[in-house]
Amino acid sequence: MAGRPRPRQLAFALPHAESLSRDDFLEGSANAAALSLVESWPEWPNRIMLLAGPEGCGKSHLAAIWAERAGARSITAHGLNAAAVPGTLATGALVVEDINPPAFDEPALFHLMNLAREDGAFVLLTARLPPPAIEIGLRDLRSRLRAVPVVTLLPPDDHLLRALIVKFCADRQMNIDETVVNFIATRTERSFAAVRHAVDQLDAESLRQGRPVTRALAAELLRGRD
Template sequence: MEARVPPRQLAFALPHAESLSRDNFLEGPANADALGLIDRWPDWPNRVMLLIGPEGSGKSHLASIWAEQSGARSIASHALTAAAVPGALATGALVVEDLNLGAFDERALFHLLNLAREDEASVLITARVAPVALPIELRDLRSRLRAIPVVQLLPPDDQLFRALIVKFCADRQLAIDENVVSFLASRIERSFAAARETVGQLDAEALRLGRPVTRALAAELLRGG
Protein backbone atom coordinates (compact mmCIF):
# COMPACT_ATOMS: atom_id res chain seq x y z
CA MET A 1 0.00 0.00 0.00
CA GLU A 2 1.41 3.37 -1.00
CA ALA A 3 2.29 5.62 1.94
CA ARG A 4 0.43 8.88 2.06
CA VAL A 5 2.60 11.96 2.09
CA PRO A 6 1.28 14.62 4.46
CA PRO A 7 0.41 17.87 2.71
CA ARG A 8 3.01 20.63 2.93
CA GLN A 9 1.84 23.54 5.03
CA LEU A 10 1.76 26.83 3.19
CA ALA A 11 3.18 29.96 4.77
CA PHE A 12 1.13 33.10 4.26
CA ALA A 13 2.86 36.49 4.43
CA LEU A 14 0.60 38.11 6.98
CA PRO A 15 1.10 41.80 7.73
CA HIS A 16 2.91 42.62 10.95
CA ALA A 17 3.13 45.90 12.81
CA GLU A 18 6.54 47.49 13.31
CA SER A 19 6.29 50.16 15.96
CA LEU A 20 7.79 53.52 14.99
CA SER A 21 7.25 55.29 18.30
CA ARG A 22 10.01 57.01 20.30
CA ASP A 23 9.68 54.42 23.08
CA ASN A 24 10.40 51.60 20.63
CA PHE A 25 13.50 53.14 19.08
CA LEU A 26 16.61 51.13 19.98
CA GLU A 27 19.42 53.46 21.01
CA GLY A 28 23.13 52.80 20.61
CA PRO A 29 26.40 54.40 19.54
CA ALA A 30 25.49 53.78 15.88
CA ASN A 31 22.49 56.11 16.01
CA ALA A 32 23.33 58.44 18.90
CA ASP A 33 24.10 61.45 16.66
CA ALA A 34 20.96 60.94 14.59
CA LEU A 35 18.73 60.58 17.64
CA GLY A 36 20.36 63.65 19.15
CA LEU A 37 19.46 65.62 16.04
CA ILE A 38 15.81 64.62 16.33
CA ASP A 39 15.69 65.43 20.04
CA ARG A 40 17.33 68.86 19.54
CA TRP A 41 14.75 70.15 17.07
CA PRO A 42 14.02 73.03 16.51
CA ASP A 43 17.56 73.90 17.65
CA TRP A 44 19.17 72.58 14.47
CA PRO A 45 22.38 73.92 12.88
CA ASN A 46 20.40 74.35 9.65
CA ARG A 47 16.69 74.35 8.82
CA VAL A 48 17.29 71.57 6.31
CA MET A 49 19.12 68.45 7.50
CA LEU A 50 20.18 65.23 5.78
CA LEU A 51 19.91 61.89 7.56
CA ILE A 52 22.12 59.29 5.86
CA GLY A 53 22.25 55.54 6.50
CA PRO A 54 22.01 52.09 4.92
CA GLU A 55 18.75 50.30 4.26
CA GLY A 56 16.89 49.47 7.45
CA SER A 57 19.16 51.56 9.67
CA GLY A 58 16.30 53.47 11.30
CA LYS A 59 15.95 56.52 9.06
CA SER A 60 12.20 56.12 8.64
CA HIS A 61 11.74 55.43 12.36
CA LEU A 62 13.63 58.60 13.28
CA ALA A 63 11.73 60.57 10.63
CA SER A 64 8.45 59.29 12.10
CA ILE A 65 9.53 60.40 15.59
CA TRP A 66 10.45 63.84 14.28
CA ALA A 67 7.20 64.15 12.32
CA GLU A 68 5.27 63.44 15.50
CA GLN A 69 7.22 66.13 17.36
CA SER A 70 7.15 68.77 14.65
CA GLY A 71 3.81 68.14 12.94
CA ALA A 72 5.69 67.45 9.73
CA ARG A 73 4.08 65.98 6.68
CA SER A 74 5.96 63.24 4.84
CA ILE A 75 6.52 62.64 1.14
CA ALA A 76 8.62 60.15 -0.80
CA SER A 77 11.25 61.88 -2.92
CA HIS A 78 9.96 60.22 -6.11
CA ALA A 79 6.47 61.64 -5.46
CA LEU A 80 7.63 65.24 -5.09
CA THR A 81 6.50 67.58 -7.86
CA ALA A 82 6.81 71.34 -8.19
CA ALA A 83 3.04 71.70 -7.87
CA ALA A 84 3.04 69.68 -4.65
CA VAL A 85 5.72 71.75 -2.91
CA PRO A 86 3.56 74.51 -1.32
CA GLY A 87 1.10 72.01 0.13
CA ALA A 88 3.89 69.75 1.36
CA LEU A 89 5.33 72.65 3.36
CA ALA A 90 1.96 73.82 4.69
CA THR A 91 2.69 72.81 8.30
CA GLY A 92 6.14 74.39 8.30
CA ALA A 93 7.90 71.02 8.55
CA LEU A 94 8.43 68.22 6.04
CA VAL A 95 10.10 64.82 5.76
CA VAL A 96 11.44 63.94 2.29
CA GLU A 97 12.04 60.18 2.33
CA ASP A 98 14.58 58.14 0.41
CA LEU A 99 16.50 60.52 -1.82
CA ASN A 100 17.96 58.03 -4.27
CA LEU A 101 19.77 57.99 -7.56
CA GLY A 102 17.58 59.04 -10.47
CA ALA A 103 14.37 58.70 -8.48
CA PHE A 104 13.34 62.32 -7.95
CA ASP A 105 12.52 65.50 -9.83
CA GLU A 106 15.57 67.74 -9.40
CA ARG A 107 13.71 70.96 -10.17
CA ALA A 108 10.93 70.10 -7.70
CA LEU A 109 13.49 69.46 -4.96
CA PHE A 110 15.29 72.72 -5.76
CA HIS A 111 11.96 74.57 -5.58
CA LEU A 112 11.29 72.91 -2.22
CA LEU A 113 14.63 73.99 -0.76
CA ASN A 114 14.10 77.57 -1.95
CA LEU A 115 10.57 77.78 -0.56
CA ALA A 116 11.62 76.19 2.72
CA ARG A 117 14.25 78.90 3.13
CA GLU A 118 11.76 81.65 2.32
CA ASP A 119 9.13 80.24 4.68
CA GLU A 120 11.67 79.32 7.39
CA ALA A 121 10.35 75.76 7.32
CA SER A 122 12.18 72.71 8.69
CA VAL A 123 12.98 69.85 6.31
CA LEU A 124 14.45 66.45 7.11
CA ILE A 125 15.72 64.52 4.09
CA THR A 126 16.61 60.84 4.35
CA ALA A 127 18.93 59.03 1.95
CA ARG A 128 21.18 55.98 1.78
CA VAL A 129 24.18 57.91 0.49
CA ALA A 130 25.45 61.47 0.79
CA PRO A 131 24.57 63.95 -2.00
CA VAL A 132 28.18 63.92 -3.22
CA ALA A 133 27.54 60.35 -4.43
CA LEU A 134 24.49 61.36 -6.49
CA PRO A 135 25.10 62.47 -10.11
CA ILE A 136 22.79 65.46 -9.92
CA GLU A 137 22.53 67.36 -13.20
CA LEU A 138 21.10 70.65 -11.87
CA ARG A 139 24.19 72.54 -10.74
CA ASP A 140 22.41 74.84 -8.30
CA LEU A 141 20.70 71.88 -6.64
CA ARG A 142 23.96 69.97 -6.44
CA SER A 143 25.59 72.90 -4.70
CA ARG A 144 22.65 73.41 -2.35
CA LEU A 145 22.47 69.74 -1.31
CA ARG A 146 26.18 69.49 -0.66
CA ALA A 147 25.96 72.48 1.69
CA ILE A 148 23.30 70.81 3.88
CA PRO A 149 24.66 69.34 7.14
CA VAL A 150 24.71 65.53 7.16
CA VAL A 151 24.10 63.25 10.13
CA GLN A 152 25.03 59.63 9.54
CA LEU A 153 23.68 56.39 10.95
CA LEU A 154 26.49 53.87 11.41
CA PRO A 155 26.44 50.04 11.30
CA PRO A 156 25.16 48.52 14.57
CA ASP A 157 27.54 47.37 17.29
CA ASP A 158 27.06 43.91 18.83
CA GLN A 159 24.68 45.02 21.56
CA LEU A 160 22.45 46.99 19.20
CA PHE A 161 22.54 44.21 16.60
CA ARG A 162 21.32 41.63 19.11
CA ALA A 163 18.62 44.04 20.29
CA LEU A 164 17.49 44.52 16.68
CA ILE A 165 17.05 40.77 16.22
CA VAL A 166 14.93 40.64 19.39
CA LYS A 167 12.86 43.65 18.25
CA PHE A 168 12.19 42.28 14.77
CA CYS A 169 11.07 39.00 16.37
CA ALA A 170 8.83 40.88 18.81
CA ASP A 171 7.30 42.85 15.91
CA ARG A 172 6.29 39.50 14.41
CA GLN A 173 5.23 38.07 17.78
CA LEU A 174 7.92 35.40 17.55
CA ALA A 175 9.08 33.79 20.79
CA ILE A 176 12.87 33.63 20.72
CA ASP A 177 15.45 32.74 23.36
CA GLU A 178 19.00 33.91 23.98
CA ASN A 179 20.53 30.86 22.25
CA VAL A 180 18.81 31.74 18.98
CA VAL A 181 19.77 35.42 19.27
CA SER A 182 23.43 34.54 19.88
CA PHE A 183 23.45 32.04 17.02
CA LEU A 184 22.00 34.50 14.51
CA ALA A 185 24.12 37.44 15.70
CA SER A 186 27.33 35.46 15.13
CA ARG A 187 26.42 34.10 11.70
CA ILE A 188 24.60 36.71 9.65
CA GLU A 189 25.88 39.94 8.16
CA ARG A 190 25.91 42.66 10.80
CA SER A 191 23.48 45.03 9.16
CA PHE A 192 19.97 46.24 9.83
CA ALA A 193 18.70 44.85 6.54
CA ALA A 194 20.20 41.39 7.16
CA ALA A 195 18.65 41.18 10.63
CA ARG A 196 15.19 42.11 9.35
CA GLU A 197 15.40 39.78 6.34
CA THR A 198 16.65 36.81 8.37
CA VAL A 199 13.95 37.20 11.00
CA GLY A 200 11.34 37.38 8.24
CA GLN A 201 12.66 34.18 6.67
CA LEU A 202 12.76 32.46 10.06
CA ASP A 203 9.15 33.46 10.71
CA ALA A 204 8.03 32.11 7.34
CA GLU A 205 9.95 28.84 7.81
CA ALA A 206 8.56 28.28 11.31
CA LEU A 207 5.04 28.84 9.99
CA ARG A 208 5.57 26.57 6.97
CA LEU A 209 6.90 23.71 9.10
CA GLY A 210 4.63 24.28 12.08
CA ARG A 211 7.68 24.42 14.36
CA PRO A 212 8.78 26.82 17.08
CA VAL A 213 11.72 29.13 16.45
CA THR A 214 14.74 27.27 17.81
CA ARG A 215 18.49 27.25 17.25
CA ALA A 216 18.07 24.08 15.19
CA LEU A 217 15.54 25.74 12.90
CA ALA A 218 17.80 28.79 12.52
CA ALA A 219 20.71 26.51 11.63
CA GLU A 220 18.64 24.72 8.99
CA LEU A 221 17.57 28.04 7.51
CA LEU A 222 21.12 29.37 7.27
CA ARG A 223 22.30 26.10 5.73
CA GLY A 224 19.69 26.60 3.05
CA GLY A 225 17.20 23.91 3.90
Protein backbone atom coordinates in the same frame (compact mmCIF):
# COMPACT_ATOMS: atom_id res chain seq x y z
CA MET B 1 -4.06 6.50 0.35
CA ALA B 2 -0.64 4.90 0.80
CA GLY B 3 2.15 6.44 -1.19
CA ARG B 4 0.40 9.75 -1.75
CA PRO B 5 2.74 12.64 -0.88
CA ARG B 6 1.66 14.91 1.92
CA PRO B 7 0.68 18.40 0.74
CA ARG B 8 3.24 21.12 1.35
CA GLN B 9 2.12 23.57 4.02
CA LEU B 10 1.73 27.09 2.73
CA ALA B 11 3.08 30.02 4.70
CA PHE B 12 1.17 33.28 4.43
CA ALA B 13 3.21 36.45 4.92
CA LEU B 14 0.84 38.40 7.12
CA PRO B 15 1.63 42.07 7.69
CA HIS B 16 3.17 42.84 11.06
CA ALA B 17 2.89 46.09 12.95
CA GLU B 18 6.16 47.88 13.53
CA SER B 19 5.91 50.69 16.02
CA LEU B 20 7.67 53.92 15.06
CA SER B 21 7.23 55.64 18.41
CA ARG B 22 10.07 57.12 20.44
CA ASP B 23 9.64 54.48 23.12
CA ASP B 24 10.30 51.71 20.59
CA PHE B 25 13.42 53.25 19.10
CA LEU B 26 16.56 51.27 19.97
CA GLU B 27 19.42 53.56 20.95
CA GLY B 28 23.07 52.77 20.40
CA SER B 29 26.38 54.31 19.41
CA ALA B 30 25.45 53.77 15.74
CA ASN B 31 22.48 56.14 15.87
CA ALA B 32 23.27 58.40 18.84
CA ALA B 33 24.11 61.44 16.72
CA ALA B 34 20.96 61.06 14.60
CA LEU B 35 18.75 60.66 17.66
CA SER B 36 20.37 63.70 19.24
CA LEU B 37 19.53 65.72 16.13
CA VAL B 38 15.88 64.72 16.27
CA GLU B 39 15.59 65.44 19.97
CA SER B 40 17.39 68.79 19.75
CA TRP B 41 14.83 70.24 17.33
CA PRO B 42 14.16 73.12 16.83
CA GLU B 43 17.71 74.00 17.89
CA TRP B 44 19.21 72.74 14.62
CA PRO B 45 22.39 74.09 13.00
CA ASN B 46 20.41 74.44 9.77
CA ARG B 47 16.70 74.36 8.95
CA ILE B 48 17.32 71.64 6.36
CA MET B 49 19.11 68.52 7.65
CA LEU B 50 19.84 65.13 6.14
CA LEU B 51 20.03 61.68 7.72
CA ALA B 52 22.20 59.25 5.73
CA GLY B 53 22.56 55.53 6.27
CA PRO B 54 21.97 52.09 4.75
CA GLU B 55 18.60 50.46 4.25
CA GLY B 56 16.89 49.49 7.47
CA CYS B 57 19.16 51.52 9.76
CA GLY B 58 16.31 53.47 11.37
CA LYS B 59 16.09 56.61 9.22
CA SER B 60 12.34 56.26 8.75
CA HIS B 61 11.82 55.60 12.45
CA LEU B 62 13.77 58.72 13.36
CA ALA B 63 11.90 60.71 10.72
CA ALA B 64 8.60 59.54 12.18
CA ILE B 65 9.69 60.58 15.68
CA TRP B 66 10.67 64.02 14.40
CA ALA B 67 7.46 64.37 12.37
CA GLU B 68 5.43 63.74 15.52
CA ARG B 69 7.42 66.34 17.45
CA ALA B 70 7.43 68.97 14.72
CA GLY B 71 3.97 68.42 13.29
CA ALA B 72 5.63 67.64 9.99
CA ARG B 73 4.11 66.12 6.91
CA SER B 74 5.95 63.23 5.23
CA ILE B 75 6.52 62.42 1.58
CA THR B 76 8.84 60.16 -0.37
CA ALA B 77 11.19 61.80 -2.85
CA HIS B 78 9.67 59.85 -5.75
CA GLY B 79 6.21 61.18 -4.81
CA LEU B 80 7.30 64.81 -5.03
CA ASN B 81 6.28 67.06 -7.91
CA ALA B 82 6.58 70.79 -8.48
CA ALA B 83 2.85 71.51 -8.27
CA ALA B 84 2.62 69.86 -4.85
CA VAL B 85 5.61 71.65 -3.30
CA PRO B 86 3.79 74.63 -1.69
CA GLY B 87 1.23 72.34 -0.08
CA THR B 88 3.84 70.02 1.38
CA LEU B 89 5.30 72.92 3.38
CA ALA B 90 1.96 74.08 4.73
CA THR B 91 2.75 73.09 8.33
CA GLY B 92 6.24 74.60 8.24
CA ALA B 93 7.91 71.19 8.64
CA LEU B 94 8.40 68.35 6.17
CA VAL B 95 10.08 64.94 5.90
CA VAL B 96 11.34 63.94 2.43
CA GLU B 97 12.42 60.31 2.46
CA ASP B 98 14.66 58.21 0.25
CA ILE B 99 16.53 60.60 -2.01
CA ASN B 100 17.62 57.89 -4.38
CA PRO B 101 18.06 58.83 -8.07
CA PRO B 102 16.69 58.42 -10.64
CA ALA B 103 13.36 57.85 -8.93
CA PHE B 104 12.50 61.45 -8.10
CA ASP B 105 11.85 64.84 -9.69
CA GLU B 106 15.10 66.80 -9.20
CA PRO B 107 13.69 70.23 -10.16
CA ALA B 108 10.82 69.70 -7.69
CA LEU B 109 13.23 68.97 -4.83
CA PHE B 110 15.33 72.01 -5.76
CA HIS B 111 12.17 74.15 -5.77
CA LEU B 112 11.16 72.73 -2.38
CA MET B 113 14.53 73.50 -0.80
CA ASN B 114 14.42 77.07 -2.12
CA LEU B 115 10.87 77.62 -0.90
CA ALA B 116 11.65 76.11 2.51
CA ARG B 117 14.52 78.54 2.90
CA GLU B 118 12.33 81.48 1.89
CA ASP B 119 9.53 80.43 4.26
CA GLY B 120 11.80 79.46 7.15
CA ALA B 121 10.40 75.91 7.12
CA PHE B 122 12.16 72.89 8.59
CA VAL B 123 12.95 69.95 6.30
CA LEU B 124 14.40 66.58 7.24
CA LEU B 125 15.78 64.62 4.29
CA THR B 126 16.78 60.95 4.33
CA ALA B 127 19.06 59.12 1.91
CA ARG B 128 21.10 55.94 1.79
CA LEU B 129 24.22 57.85 0.80
CA PRO B 130 25.65 61.25 1.74
CA PRO B 131 25.09 63.96 -0.91
CA PRO B 132 28.57 63.80 -2.51
CA ALA B 133 27.93 60.13 -3.35
CA ILE B 134 24.43 60.67 -4.77
CA GLU B 135 24.29 60.95 -8.55
CA ILE B 136 22.34 64.17 -9.15
CA GLY B 137 21.97 65.46 -12.68
CA LEU B 138 20.73 68.97 -11.83
CA ARG B 139 23.84 70.98 -10.96
CA ASP B 140 22.05 73.53 -8.79
CA LEU B 141 20.39 70.77 -6.76
CA ARG B 142 23.69 68.93 -6.42
CA SER B 143 25.28 72.07 -5.03
CA ARG B 144 22.36 72.77 -2.69
CA LEU B 145 22.34 69.23 -1.29
CA ARG B 146 26.07 69.26 -0.65
CA ALA B 147 25.59 72.35 1.50
CA VAL B 148 23.10 70.55 3.77
CA PRO B 149 24.53 69.28 7.10
CA VAL B 150 24.55 65.47 7.22
CA VAL B 151 24.21 63.14 10.19
CA THR B 152 25.28 59.59 9.34
CA LEU B 153 23.95 56.42 10.93
CA LEU B 154 26.67 53.80 11.41
CA PRO B 155 26.56 49.97 11.36
CA PRO B 156 25.22 48.48 14.62
CA ASP B 157 27.55 47.36 17.40
CA ASP B 158 27.09 43.98 19.14
CA HIS B 159 24.64 45.30 21.72
CA LEU B 160 22.44 47.08 19.19
CA LEU B 161 22.62 44.13 16.76
CA ARG B 162 21.19 41.76 19.37
CA ALA B 163 18.58 44.30 20.45
CA LEU B 164 17.46 44.63 16.83
CA ILE B 165 17.04 40.87 16.52
CA VAL B 166 14.86 40.83 19.63
CA LYS B 167 12.78 43.78 18.36
CA PHE B 168 12.28 42.38 14.85
CA CYS B 169 11.19 39.04 16.36
CA ALA B 170 8.85 40.77 18.81
CA ASP B 171 7.31 42.77 15.94
CA ARG B 172 6.45 39.42 14.32
CA GLN B 173 5.27 37.90 17.62
CA MET B 174 8.07 35.32 17.46
CA ASN B 175 9.07 33.78 20.79
CA ILE B 176 12.83 33.27 20.91
CA ASP B 177 15.46 32.68 23.56
CA GLU B 178 19.00 33.97 23.96
CA THR B 179 20.55 31.03 22.10
CA VAL B 180 18.61 31.95 18.96
CA VAL B 181 19.58 35.61 19.28
CA ASN B 182 23.26 34.74 19.65
CA PHE B 183 23.13 32.28 16.77
CA ILE B 184 21.61 34.83 14.38
CA ALA B 185 23.97 37.58 15.56
CA THR B 186 27.08 35.51 14.82
CA ARG B 187 25.93 34.29 11.41
CA THR B 188 24.60 37.37 9.69
CA GLU B 189 26.26 40.36 8.15
CA ARG B 190 26.61 43.25 10.57
CA SER B 191 23.93 45.39 9.00
CA PHE B 192 20.36 46.33 9.76
CA ALA B 193 19.04 44.97 6.46
CA ALA B 194 20.80 41.61 6.86
CA VAL B 195 19.41 41.09 10.37
CA ARG B 196 15.89 42.01 9.24
CA HIS B 197 16.18 39.61 6.28
CA ALA B 198 17.38 36.75 8.52
CA VAL B 199 14.46 37.26 10.92
CA ASP B 200 11.99 37.41 8.01
CA GLN B 201 13.36 34.12 6.65
CA LEU B 202 13.22 32.47 10.06
CA ASP B 203 9.63 33.60 10.57
CA ALA B 204 8.56 32.32 7.14
CA GLU B 205 10.27 28.96 7.64
CA SER B 206 8.75 28.54 11.09
CA LEU B 207 5.28 29.13 9.64
CA ARG B 208 5.91 26.83 6.67
CA GLN B 209 7.07 23.93 8.82
CA GLY B 210 4.73 24.59 11.71
CA ARG B 211 7.71 24.57 14.07
CA PRO B 212 8.68 26.89 16.92
CA VAL B 213 11.62 29.22 16.38
CA THR B 214 14.55 27.39 17.92
CA ARG B 215 18.32 27.33 17.53
CA ALA B 216 17.96 24.09 15.55
CA LEU B 217 15.63 25.76 13.05
CA ALA B 218 17.95 28.76 12.80
CA ALA B 219 20.89 26.42 12.22
CA GLU B 220 19.05 24.71 9.35
CA LEU B 221 18.16 28.03 7.77
CA LEU B 222 21.47 29.80 8.25
CA ARG B 223 23.71 26.80 7.53
CA GLY B 224 26.80 27.77 5.59
CA ARG B 225 27.04 31.31 6.99
CA ASP B 226 29.79 30.49 9.46
